[in-house]
Amino acid sequence: MRKFMLDETDKEAALENFKAFLTSLDPTQQKQSFEVTTKIGANTLPKAKIFFTAKAYIKMRSLVDTTSSEIGWHGIVEHNESGYFITDIIVYPQEVSGVTVTTDETEYMKWLYDFEDDVFNKIRMQGHSHVNMGVTPSGVDTTFYDATVAQLAKDDYYIFIITNKSGSTNAWIYDKAQNVIYDPEDIVIDVIFLNPTQTATKWTEEVKKVVKAKYAAYAAPAVKANYPAKSKYADVDKEYYFDGYSDTMKPYANATDEAIMNALGNRSGRGKNKGKNKNKNKNKNTDIIELGEDKWYTNENGVMIKI
Numbered sequence: 001m002r003k004f005m006l007d008e009t010d011k012e013a014a015l016e017n018f019k020a021f022l023t024s025l026d027p028t029q030q031k032q033s034f035e036v037t038t039k040i041g042a043n044t045l046p047k048a049k050i051f052f053t054a055k056a057y058i059k060m061r062s063l064v065d066t067t068s069s070e071i072g073w074h075g076i077v078e079h080n081e082s083g084y085f086i087t088d089i090i091v092y093p094q095e096v097s098g099v100t101v102t103t104d105e106t107e108y109m110k111w112l113y114d115f116e117d118d119v120f121n122k123i124r125m126q127g128h129s130h131v132n133m134g135v136t137p138s139g140v141d142t143t144f145y146d147a148t149v150a151q152l153a154k155d156d157y158y159i160f161i162i163t164n165k166s167g168s169t170n171a172w173i174y175d176k177a178q179n180v181i182y183d184p185e186d187i188v189i190d191v192i193f194l195n196p197t198q199t200a201t202k203w204t205e206e207v208k209k210v211v212k213a214k215y216a217a218y219a220a221p222a223v224k225a226n227y228p229a230k231s232k233y234a235d236v237d238k239e240y241y242f243d244g245y246s247d248t249m250k251p252y253a254n255a256t257d258e259a260i261m262n263a264l265g266n267r268s269g270r271g272k273n274k275g276k277n278k279n280k281n282k283n284k285n286t287d288i289i290e291l292g293e294d295k296w297y298t299n300e301n302g303v304m305i306k307i
């Protein structure tokens with residue numbers, strides 16, 4: 001969190017500090033520097049809230065998900081004491097490549113001035129995708145941000161967003177009216193549904209109450225012949241297996257036969273007795289398991305196969 005500009009009190013305080021600095025110069029150093037910070041303590045102000053409408057959020061995510069190059073867009077923003085509401089996303093004329101977005105100034109201005117005043121005045125957000133890269137602004141980005149912010153009227157605000165395909169998102173709010181710059185750590189982003197009291201965060205918190213982690217049951221070697229658990233891995237087309245030691249599935253493609261056999265043995269608690277295991281599996285009928293409408297059996301390698 002930073003101040004946009006130092007106010008008179010800040011300037012006076014900085015001058016006092018500078019005077020003190022001048023009277024205590026280090027005689028052994030030829031060059032000495034004095035720093036002025038615009039930083040505000042993180043808890044001085046509450047975090048700023050950016051709310052996307054569901055429409056705006058889905059548009060933004062769809063745009064990023066379906067575009068393999070960088071791409072930029074504007075947001076229609078409304079601001080009140082509750083937060084900054086991004087009600088829609090619009091895509092401006094641009095030329096995109098893997099790592100850059102350029103705009104033809106004439107074409108862009110023509111596009112921009114075609115909007116009615118009530119929309120034009122709400123175009124207060126620029127976002128762009130970093131595709132699969134991190135969401136830290138590049139030198140080009142910060143130069144663009146500086147140039148945009150320099151044009152803001154003294155009671156104006158502007159939001160910048162960088163996101164990527166994995167959903168990482170950084171936002172900055174330059175609020176000149178409040179004299180505050182909110183950095184990503186000072187901002188909470190959420191999505192509102194049609195009912196404005198319902199947000200994506202509230203919804204996910206609510207639904208997670210009925211979702212229980214079951215990994216422990218899969219991981220515990222003490223669980224004997226846990227077939228329903230086993231079948232879940234067969235269900236993903238044998239791409240993964242569970243090694244029985246950690247709760248992370250391992251790709252079959254990278255596994256040696258021995259590793260897979262060990263894993264299956266460990267998981268079922270029968271790893272030390274492969275001979276017995278094998279004989280049992282020869283009789284398919286004894287190992288057929290029904291899960292819903294599907295039937296499964298265990299083949300000679302101990303792998304669950306859907307019939």
Ligand SMILES: [Zn+2]
Nearest residue numbers: 128137138141
């Ligand atoms: Zn960028």
